[in-house]
Amino acid sequence: MSVTNRPFRFSCQAYRSTSAREWRELARKIEDLGYASLQVPDHYIGPGPALGPTGHSAQVLAAVPALAMAAEATSTLHVGTRVMCTGYRNPVVLAKEAATLQLLSEGRFQLGLGAGWLAAEYAAMGIAFPPARERIGLLAETLDLVRQSFAGGPVDVRGTYVDVTGFSAVPVADPPPPVMVGGGSRRVLELAGARADIVSVNFSNASGVLGPEALASSTPERTRRKIDWVRAGAGERFDDLEIEIGVYFAAVDSGTGGGAGQLSARTGLDDEQLSAFPHALVGSADTICEELERRRAEYGFSHITVGEAVVDDFAPVVARLSGR
Template sequence: MSAWKDRAARPFRFGVVAESARTAQEVTRLAVRAEELGYATLTLRDHHLTEPFGDQLAPMIALTAAALATRALRVGTLVLANDHRHPVMLAKEAATLDHVSGGRFELGIGAGWLREEYERAGMPFDPAGVRVGRLEESLRILRGLLRGEKTTFSGEHYSVRDLAVFPRPAQAPPLLVGAGAGRMLGIAGRHADIAGILPRALPDGTISEEISERMPDTIARKVDHVRRAAQEAGRDGVELSMLVSPTFGPDPRAAAARTAVLRGWGASSTDLVLDMPSQFVGPPEHIAEQMTARRERYGFTYYVVPDRAMERFAPVIDLLTSPSKPRDPRP
């Protein structure tokens, strides 16, 4: 309960997802600039198709380059598809990256959702229940190995006996689980250090574009699901995160109307966009106010923005994290 009681006191932090970087030089330049601007993390996705996010470098290798080019910036995955790697091999890669970075790695992982990616790679796209079950077993193995423990586990999908990982991580890398539906939200509450709240994945291998998935009551239910699962597991301190694409402009309402039209919801949805916990519109000062209010209402403190928005979003970071300015930007 304490994690949600004191949620307003948890400091903000911000990350960048490197969607446009196609070379090692672009990744390292982006990492250096993100650190200069005050971002806490640089993250990479985990896809081997061009669509829907553009061509991607292999995340663990590219993040190693980013870590070596920076001093304090944390690096992370947002998120790995569990089915792409056996958890033992992933644990060794994660431990090595954490070692190389001096304890600056965060491991984001999900069940996998992009059907076309599975099919074009010749991998079976199992029913959601199977993929989610594999993920939960994988998280249990990863948690033990990344704590430096000798791990034994026997489940339906994985079996590990008396195994430890080398090198020992500089830290126990925080685990982020991206979750949008009930069972995944429960897994995030039970196993994650960071819960990334998402729209739900659909059986056809896409992410829901339904406007209802983004409404305040829906987000509140998802947060409560994570909270209950964490409490039942005797855990607290789960950080709440969201990937957002802010829309800037002097007039919040006009910016919300643009967002509504671009997302295919229609201009009549402008008022709904203004209330969506995942939508931030207007000038930096207004976005900072929105984030402060939503921290108090839902508990979100870790926001990640696409690299195309990194420069324009930086003033929001300054408003919310600069020690020379009040933590709460509201008048």
């Protein structure tokens, strides 16, 4: 199956609930609306002078316990991380948490991994922020570890950043969860193409700030270049990949959220630029469906993630395209 005709799959990224009841109800709504999965990112610090200048919103819920509760509250919804920062936890702990989520969700977990980019958060948490080469090296060796851990048997990774041996991993993740690797740099996307099951194509966040530089890194031209990097890393396995993208700016004409004008004000993109921007979708449900099919043909995007703010507005698109 080619990446350009892989069936569509839709996810909702959420993390803002402030009570157990609200979180369970949101998970069940996402499931009832036909989304394939609920994804939670991996950030820890709240509002304040560390986070404010970065343009990144505060994440209320931590990923692992939130996903465990969401899986327990639902029956078919998959849950996943988008994406766990490999610099924030010991890789053995990460692998065991992932295998446990896969076991307790009865095979409904997806492990997303990234190299980390939000330097201000590292600093606020008292964690060293190594150069990109080292962060990507840790990501690559963590992939080795989680693959071994999911397979069962002895774990033995003797790398520069991960040095682990002398035990067998439990629990065994059977079947193992799919692994998604996300990012926007050449090295991360080539690694994702070579080693991941799902590739998440994202902004290039080398500046550590969500702003004009991040948007400029994801124009149609720059996004085509990113797909070329994925293809270069994947080689003959390219068509076996699922390629995911986050729609961070969405305005469905029939929905209750803000319209295209508000999105233009937020992004600085005019109507024409916004309609073609790979991380935005605007217009009627019909227009958005047509645009998603066009982008699947051009870029290979079949796994589409939207934010919880538009989960209802986007439901007609999900209903029409899921599995097509």
